[in-house]
Amino acid sequence: MTRMTMSEAIVAAVADEMAADPSVYLIGQDIGVFGGPMQSAKGLWEAFGAQGRVIDAPISEAAMVGTAVGAAMAGSRPIVDLMFAEFLALTMTPLALEGASVAFRTRGQVTVPLVVRAKCGVGPHRGHAESCVGMLMSFPGLKVAMPTTPQDAYSLMRSAIRDANPVVVLEHMSLLHGARAEVDPELVIPLGAAAVRRDGTDLTVVASGLMVQRALRAAAELAKEGVEAEVVDLRSVAPLDVGLARASAERTGALIVVEESWPGSGPAAALCAGLLDTPLGRTGFPVRLLQPPATPVPFAASLETAFVPSVADIAHAARTLRSTMRGTVTA
Amino acid sequence: MTRMTMSEAIVAAVADEMAADPSVYLIGQDIGVFGGPMQSAKGLWEAFGAQGRVIDAPISEAAMVGTAVGAAMAGSRPIVDLMFAEFLALTMTPLALEGASVAFRTRGQVTVPLVVRAKCGVGPHRGHAESCVGMLMSFPGLKVAMPTTPQDAYSLMRSAIRDANPVVVLEHMSLLHGARAEVDPELVIPLGAAAVRRDGTDLTVVASGLMVQRALRAAAELAKEGVEAEVVDLRSVAPLDVGLARASAERTGALIVVEESWPGSGPAAALCAGLLDTPLGRTGFPVRLLQPPATPVPFAASLETAFVPSVADIAHAARTLRSTMRGTVTA
Amino acid sequence: MTTELALWQAMVEARAFDQAMCRHNGHWHEARGEEAVFVGAYADLGPDDVVAPHFRGTCAVALQRGTSPETLAAGVFGTRGSDSGGHWRGDICPTPGPRSIGMFSGSLGTSVSYATGAALHLARTSPGAVAVCSFGDGTANSGIVAESLNLAAMLALPIVYVCQDNQYATSLPSAVALAGERVSDRARALGIVATDIDGNDVLAVREAVGQAVARSRAGAGPSFVHALTYRMGGHYMNDPETYRTPEEVAAWAERDPIARLQQLLVGHGVLDPAEAEAHSAATHARLEAIVAEAKERDDEEITPTVSAFAEDVRPELRSAS
């Protein structure tokens, strides 16, 4: 067990898989002697560069992912460090429309074991915030993980590398270089499994990425007022663990979904669809969505702050929802 | 008033706008002397080719859309005939991430009046069926229309061309060359307005594209059994007319959403999110989703048939939903 | 190395399959006239090499690599006997596998990046193995082709790119769409060794690709072969062909690659004219029968259950509906 930041944990997972499996290689921009953008590949060049397994690529994201798809079909397990999630929009044909479809089209005879790493989210970088997660979630077969703790980052990255088909790992820039925590390299976390981060009895807050942290802070505030919020961290958004979210909300009686992604697509919309897609065709609890408006992420610090749901927004939504519930006994 | 197929109506709308506004031009593959794939540009070369306003482009979809974005910013009103909606996945950065963001980023000082036409859907073509509509709906500012009648095709195409910002018009291949109907060139249909295609009292079926036709057939079957289904045609999926869908379902007491697009994204998921995103946080009616499984569109005719919701599927879902409703008086 | 007689036979078989499909399948893209390019380019590869043919000709390459015409025909019609069990279009992706790349959607261009990635895999794991990758003159303009060539050159990958220039992308002439004089200059600009050859001469194709393959096997990096040929049929069945003249088509009929090699082999005494005709006729008859039989199975072979394709691969991604 070592204490690591999320960024260190991801690099450690990549290094451990590269050490264990010679078919794993890394390709991306500035991942060589530079060490990766925001240290995303720190130490990997020194460890694996001489073996030709850390490949510095020119600006050509579609081909970077396309070559990875082809190499994966041929027997490699490539990891593409795509730098920022925005750039995923350049790669949808090879990654999502085709790479993620091969296993279906061949009935599993040919698979495409490929990981794409991409940084996203509002944060110290002041740019490149868009995660494009809705876009990613709109193709069958493409898996998407979004860790929020060093342990999850480590374990989900290993699961992603071992997965038989394409997985995008979204790395939130406000979390990557946060606090260190213990990481157990033996702990396996499967893709598609959400986690309860805080037990609660009065309502459920489901979130991903940075919003998990804010939900936990809001829960701490609410606790002072005697409201116990359960906080669910999606961890993977595709496959989406609708079951755990539903079970929690059924127990607590109310659900708030907090997302940094745009309304109408992404985890929040998929969750809503999943919640309604039952034999009953409706939820037994009220649902409240907290998301940015449907505009690009603005630049000015004050506008950016207003854009993303805050701790106060979450706490406020929780209070409002609870008063609504008290007001309306029947649906 | 002339009788036209949907395809003819779209071409007529383009021709009328080109005649009225010299800033409109058309770019795409095989739209010159060839007349457009599946006759999508029939007659336009003869009418406007000599003016340099019908531009045959090589295979380079990203640049086709990218040049259109630049031309639109500079003052043109380009229409890109992208052939098939699949190819939209090649254009997400210029079209969705950037082209649709310019008006936001400049507070409306610079707009991008641009239309992208794309054929999609299962049909006689036996290929290129994927609409990628979920991908399109995951970016703020990108509008998406999907006409199902010659009149809507004509009027929505004109609205799209006159819109200040990017609009994708999805043209369903099973509808394009269907029956002719009267088209009133004076009729204005705004983007973002759904339409009730059939009045009903017992439940509401909301659909887009080919699924509207199937919903109407299912409604006719159900009518024989004494069940009157209201059928809502979304017509535009972004902006999405959640209001009309909700109002209808509140009146009839139940909602079936039928989509040819994948679950977890697209119109169905956006609608679910919209329905829950109210002060009450839940629907007063049960919702049932009918969609293909989360796999690529299969090729074999029998598999394709099983993939897409059928008339029988819709009628069956309606019967089941009604019996559920009778069984469960409270939510 | 494949004998010249075998090349001729492969071209005859390719055309027989192609022409039978023209008769029986309205969705077919005819490849008549271009056989020298795809037969010549893929003739001398081993089982460890990666093939990524252009969609026009891809069934012929699969035939050459040993897939049975019955399986291929099932793939084109989308029936159970195909390599994808009817799940995907066998006309553009006949035998997907770790060493065989097809179109995984209807989008052209990406397969060039897949082949380039396969070459990267080969370079890392199987020194001496190569990838051969063809694409049309139209496809040559897509951005991912330029990106892939740059990566291949930069990493000195073992891959041979073959531009199967049949002078049209549907209706758009390559003379218009491919700016610049020779498409091969794009490769030269990247430091890739490039040649321009007569794509209706199967021996010239085999020679040029063979040399390029040898260079790649020796670690000298990628090559580019620009093979000029002509699409004798329409882009697809029922193409009105308003964009070219019958005279142009007729002039290229004179340069039929099969007749050309046949004449040469007859001249060399390798082939007897009557035998040649008999072999041709028999091959056409054999494939006509196979394709006609395959067509009969259309629509009736696959149980139309959702689970057949949804559950096979990823249970966790099934729709709840």
Place this chain on the structure above:
Amino acid sequence: MTTELALWQAMVEARAFDQAMCRHNGHWHEARGEEAVFVGAYADLGPDDVVAPHFRGTCAVALQRGTSPETLAAGVFGTRGSDSGGHWRGDICPTPGPRSIGMFSGSLGTSVSYATGAALHLARTSPGAVAVCSFGDGTANSGIVAESLNLAAMLALPIVYVCQDNQYATSLPSAVALAGERVSDRARALGIVATDIDGNDVLAVREAVGQAVARSRAGAGPSFVHALTYRMGGHYMNDPETYRTPEEVAAWAERDPIARLQQLLVGHGVLDPAEAEAHSAATHARLEAIVAEAKERDDEEITPTVSAFAEDVRPELRSAS
């Protein structure tokens, strides 16, 4: 035509803005050493021409085109006084408008297609007007650049492409990433007239771009200018620069484009050394004050309401939440 003295002054002002930003903004991308390329390329354009500079140098081009340094600085810090009202990054998109293209997301490459489209608009509506479009050596590898150049050549569009080759894309040397000997050969392969010039000589840049612009204005289609220069600073502030040697950087310091032109002008008697120093010092002081003042306004100028940007443009797309 801009005088040589004015070119010198523009370069001095560009550097003064740049260096003030280096002092006050941790997110700035330093452009020191590359001034000759962007000042020379955009010096002689008219208001009807379209400019699409590379992000590194884009603020200098805006300065040259008349945007005030106050507005530009507000854009970089993201405050109300910027041309986007703080809605977008003024460092990479200072003055978006119908004749001025910037980066509309963080993705490089697409602006080249936008400039190409703007040139198509100009060709259709304003004969004689041109677009000038710069991009880095790294950006040159993106697929959309290749696609755009092909379209421009095929349609003979009035556009001049300038590759601002500062020899690095962050840490990757262009000598490695740009396969082939000269990036300009990629344009030549498309039949585009191309030149390779010393990008630290502003007069050579002006001359080459000027000739290309004249050709475009006359209807002779696109051109390509490859200007070799050097990024004197890191890719961004705090770049460890582990990928190059101090000796390499020092060697290029000898070729500073401002010092070079200054020496020439002093030699010609156009500029007095003392006056030059005084003007430089005054310019640096002026811009230091402007930038420092702009920084003060950081964070405090825009009312943090959602509606400020959501409702402005498209009420129908607002989130219901």
